[in-house]
Amino acid sequence: MKNRLLPVLAIAALLLSSTIARADQITSFGQLGSLNTFLATNNGDGTTSLDVLAGVSITNIISGATDPNALFFFEAESIGAASLLLGDTVVTQQFEGTFNLTNQAGTFSYLSGAFGGALVFGGNGGTGATFTSNSGLLDPLVMTTDLAILLGDPQSFSLSLSNLTPGLGISGDTINSFSASFTGTADAEQQVPVPEPATLTMLGMGLVMVGGAARRRLNRK
Numbered sequence: 619m620k621n622r623l624l625p626v627l628a629i630a631a632l633l634l635s636s637t638i639a640r641a642d643q644i645t646s647f648g649q650l651g652s653l654n655t656f657l658a659t660n661n662g663d664g665t666t667s668l669d670v671l672a673g674v675s676i677t678n679i680i681s682g683a684t685d686p687n688a689l690f691f692f693e694a695e696s697i698g699a700a701s702l703l704l705g706d707t708v709v710t711q712q713f714e715g716t717f718n719l720t721n722q723a724g725t726f727s728y729l730s731g732a733f734g735g736a737l738v739f740g741g742n743g744g745t746g747a748t749f750t751s752n753s754g755l756l757d758p759l760v761m762t763t764d765l766a767i768l769l770g771d772p773q774s775f776s777l778s779l780s781n782l783t784p785g786l787g788i789s790g791d792t793i794n795s796f797s798a799s800f801t802g803t804a805d806a807e808q809q810v811p812v813p814e815p816a817t818l819t820m821l822g823m824g825l826v827m828v829g830g831a832a833r834r835r836l837n838r839k
Contacts, residue, residue, distance in 0.1 A: 642808040644761070644769070645719065645729055645802065647676045647690065654797035656692075656779055666792045668694040668713060668738075668749075670800065676719070677730055680765065680808070689724060690742055690802070692717040692777075694736065701793040702742060709742050709786050711793050713749075717775070719802075729804055731761035738793060740779070740786040747786050749777040761806055768809035775804045791809070 649655050655672035670692035676685040694715025701710055714734040719729050735757035740747025753759040753773040761773050779798040786795045 620641045642680060642806065643678060644680055644763070644804045644806050644808070646803045647688065647719065649674050649690070649800055650687075650696065654781060654783060654799050656777070656798040656800045657799075658686055658793060658796045660789050660792060660795045662790075664699065664791045666696045666700075666711070666713075666744050666795075668692065670713065670717075673720070673722075674802075676728065680767070685721060685728070687721050687722050688728065689722060690717070693718070694733075696792055697734070700788045700793050702788065709736050709738070709740055709747075709788060709793065712736065713738065723763070727762070729763050730760060731773075731804075732758060733757075733759045733775065738774075738786075740782070741803045743785040745780065745782045745785050746780060747779040751775045761804065770807035770809060773804075773806040774828055775802070777802045794817045 650673040655670055657669045659667045661667060661670070663839055672690055676692045678687045679685065680762055692715070694713040697712050697714050699711070701711055702708065715736070716730070716732045718730040720723050731751075733751035734749035736749060736759075737757075738747055738749050751757060751759045751774065753771045759773050759775060761769050761775065763769060773831045777800045779800050782796045782798045784794070784796055786796065789795075
């Protein structure tokens, strides 16, 4: 009987190879120390560059794991002019670029991504702003990870900026130069094991075969 159970157990193990999407926060992190490590540079040609190369503490990696001494790389370039909204009180501009969140040695990537149409959004003259990017037709975002998971849509990545020095504003057609502190979060659909219809059918057939074998053994007895 044990030998007849082996095929069924093997079929059941196939459940681990199929997937379904589940919403999860992939990571949250913040810079180490109190220095302004997020840099915006007005290039003088109607564009602004954003750059970060900083040590960060990861306070969550999917299931509660942490890394107090990680590295965060980020770079972006503005696309299109900055504008004022809501009675000239809010500054907004779109960017495209890449980021990578790694261990200190740079040998393992917790999360990396490429984005287009990401948005910087903050009050005119204010000391806080938000950088956000979401997966979508007009706002593409693709994230990958060395963790043993697959990431699906919808995906989102954001940086919360504080202590902007000087405050957020527009110089010419683009955001002015400033430095800031930051924290970050990223969310995505995480692929997790579940049965697929074909696998369930195979499992059901295996169980029927085992049940028939058990009945024949009882009849012989």
